[in-house]
Amino acid sequence: MTPSDRPRLAVRSPADLIAAVPYLLGFHPADSVVVVALSGPRITFVARADLPRAADDPSPPARHLAEVVARQGVESATVIGYGAPTRVTPAVDAVRVAFAVTGLPVVDALRVTAGRWWSYLCAEPECCPPDGTPYDAQASAVPAAAVFAGQVALPDRAALAAQVAPASGTDTGGATARAELRLAELLGRARPLDRPVGPSDDRLLREAGVDALRVARRRQRDGGSLTDDEVAWLGLLLTYLPVRDHAWQRTDGRDADIALWTDVLRRADPELIAAPASLLAFAAWRAGQGALAAVALERALARHPTYSLALTVDDLLRRGVPPEVLDGWPAVELPGVVRRRRRRRGRTTR
Template identity: 45%
Template sequence: MSLSDLRVASPAHLVAVVPYLLGFHPRDSLVVVGRREHALMFAARRDLPPADTPFAEVAEAAQHIAAVVARQAIDAVILFGYTDERSSGAALVAAVGDALLDLGIPVREQLRVADDRFWCYLCTDEGCCPPAGRPFDAEAAEIRQTAGFSVFDSREALVASVAPVESEGMRVATAVADRRLEEMAARTEAGAGPLLGEIRRAGARAVGVALARYRDGGTLDDDEAAWLSVLLAHDSVGEYALNRADAAGWQVALWSDLLRRARPELAAMPAVLLAFTAWRTGQGALAAVAVDRALDADPSLGIAHLLDDVLTDGIPPSALDRPRAA
């Protein structure tokens, strides 16, 4: 489901749809949703600061958030504070609202959400916003049916969804793939050039098989997944795969699957490919989790740091479609 495909008819619908924009149910969070011509185009989340955070720090955070939002192609925003009973989240929500208004970006709603109820931060009419809050369970059921899928219960659950899965079959298959690469090196003409060419050709074939298989709704067996994970550790193959990464849900499924199955020291490039395809499809939270996996596997990987900067700065996927200067 694309953000731009969703239409909401009430504040309750807005609250109900947020988890589907993020991929999980937020807690103790500020969520910013951007609209353009009534379509939902952008969603971002950050932790709420502790209640005793100095105002200057809250204001600084708000300025950064507003600057990120301003880079998006939107004409209005809705702010949400996901809180518990101990904290209202009002300080950061208000500061971000003020910072956005200073940049000329209208704030249509400022809503607080706790458990299964919501309130408007600025409304004092108990007929509109009763002290006990307003339920949105009916709207949540409607959005869930429209989306056709469930979302993770928390960000921690989202992280767990791309955690390594130990498999004896993959362990054995990866050892076989290592030997296969060694044999390729042994029979290749002396010199680095011919071997790199062989690796790139093998990588192109393996990437092509994977793309075709997942596009058709299939998966890779252990031998195929292990061989691809070993080849992706080589720069030319990683670059080849990245050049073919696109905004397609089946590509997200492919690289998510390979990331979970790959041996930990081979996880960096599958994680980068997952991060890139998730970002392209508007799944920013999944992209951020994948970048973390990439940097855990290889802290020096330049493309992972670049994607981290892209996500931190809130650069939208549409930036890839903008014409470049000659």
């Protein structure tokens, strides 16, 4: 689910809209149903879902998609299905029915298959021939305008997921072991996990976490990158909720936030990815990059399925909560989420 507050792209035809969708999503969709929602003539929200399998009922995911889009306060929508007609047509029909229930007008419904597009709402052979209309995305002015505006369309969703995949050439195991020894020395223990963190440890952990985050942001601002040891140290400290929440309160939708947490996520030990993956997802959601937020959450929840911040951001995405509700963050509350005020102690994977 992606709010579209990026530079405007001039869309004058179905072919232009098809050419624009990959830049609105961040990747070229396949076997997907995409809803492009508008307020007046302006695209304000884009949502994508996988096509249901042939044996599955397309109605439940269609209803969810329609409810999410309708929640944005938009005025109309275009539905585009990508893939074989046997799978696209039932999915698009189900979405159209779901939108009829919500009362949101569907301007057009299209199928894109093998370099051609068809309209489900137009039967005029002059503009919508039965054999489909061939299109060449590169013949549209939209891709050039999008690239000029700094927008990127990756080949597919797998390429987007690869951007948050573990980096090669990182001394993850050795760096994590050194970070745990450093933590043991900080807390004055024989081993870092001998006993739960107590009140006397809170101040040391928070100060270390604040300092590690400050170092990371300064290094990034100066055009450098963290060492493997610095990534492991920051990742380990983020397992303590006061440190994680300090980082969360200082994470918004800035490019610097996305770059920092992407780097830490890719280079952190798998046992330490829950916090950086969730912080990346939060930053991406705030920036209107719902697809990036989703792949970051997939990494977090695959390894840590009960991690609270990942589940919170996942819920925001699934409900289609627009990121502007947090304008002024962290001075505003997350919608539908009660933030606990009391201090928590202890190392946690929540």
